[in-house]
Amino acid sequence: MDIIESVKMAGTTLLANKMRSTLTMLGIIIGNASVIAMIGIGEGAQKFVGDQVNSLGTNVLFIVPGSPEAQSRPVYPPQTLVLEDAEAIAEQVPTVQAVAPMLNASELMTYRSRNVSASIVGTNPDILTVRNLDVARGRFISELDLRRNEQVVALGSELAEQLFGNQNPVGQSVRMKNVSLQVIGVMQPKGSTFGDNMDMNAYVPLTTMANRITGRTSPYGMQVTFIILTDCPTGF
Numbered sequence: 001m002d003i004i005e006s007v008k009m010a011g012t013t014l015l016a017n018k019m020r021s022t023l024t025m026l027g028i029i030i031g032n033a034s035v036i037a038m039i040g041i042g043e044g045a046q047k048f049v050g051d052q053v054n055s056l057g058t059n060v061l062f063i064v065p066g067s068p069e070a071q072s073r074p075v076y077p078p079q080t081l082v083l084e085d086a087e088a089i090a091e092q093v094p095t096v097q098a099v100a101p102m103l104n105a106s107e108l109m110t111y112r113s114r115n116v117s118a119s120i121v122g123t124n125p126d127i128l129t130v131r132n133l134d135v136a137r138g139r140f141i142s143e144l145d146l147r148r149n150e151q152v153v154a155l156g157s158e159l160a161e162q163l164f165g166n167q168n169p170v171g172q173s174v175r176m177k178n179v180s181l182q183v184i185g186v187m188q189p190k191g192s193t194f195g196d197n198m199d200m201n202a203y204v205p206l207t208t209m210a211n212r213i214t215g216r217t218s219p220y221g222m223q224v225t226f227i228i229l230t231d232c233p234t235g236f
Helices: 003-016 018-056 083-092 143-148 157-164 206-214
Strands: 060-063 096-111 114-123 135-138 152-155 173-176 179-187 201-205 221-224 226-231
Touching (some): 083 096, 083 221, 083 226, 096 157, 114 157, 114 206, 157 179, 179 201, 201 206
Parallel strands (some): 114 201, 152 179
Antiparallel strands (some): 060 226, 096 114, 096 173, 096 226, 152 201
16 A cells, blocks of 8 residues: 555545544644643743842852741740841851841831832841842942931832832931931832842831831840841852
8 A cells, every 4th residue: 555545545534533533633732732831831930930049149048047846846935036146147257248137027108198018128238249239329228327226218219119209219208107217329120039029128227127117126136037148259
């Protein structure tokens, strides 16, 4: 039997069983499309996670208080991080490039009649290095601001736009929990990292955050939510 006869027989069989042939072809098409779609989704998810990790940096480490073993016990003593922990890391680990303790809270920020929910971040100037942040206008918080408990704030780009529109925020005052803060800077747009919209952050000195806004302290010192650090490019 030659090729032509084989093709004729196949065509005759397909025509005689139109419904079965149609369903078979449809199954093949749907199966192939599903495989292609799953591959595309997988590659897209892999790229998304890769981009998020790259935005954090490959040499960045987050330190949080406590341990899974301790927290699994029925009763365990509260464990916290304090400012002195961050200072000890900076002093005793020579390969660490920058250490940024952070104290976080969500608060309503007000400018005149505008009220916007913001993510308040109490930290130090090293946060610029560990989170790859840049200032678009004005300046960032300084070590002097920390020592003096200055009531100053640097706004994320989106937060600044929602509060001030096209107006220059630098030099203006905003209020939060009956505390007046002078805007000293606006950050470059950063986007979101694992669901955290950094453009809605408001950065204040850690000391101001703890003493004037949240009042979060412990018997061991000024409490922080977590510590971020980055090592030198050469690594450990």
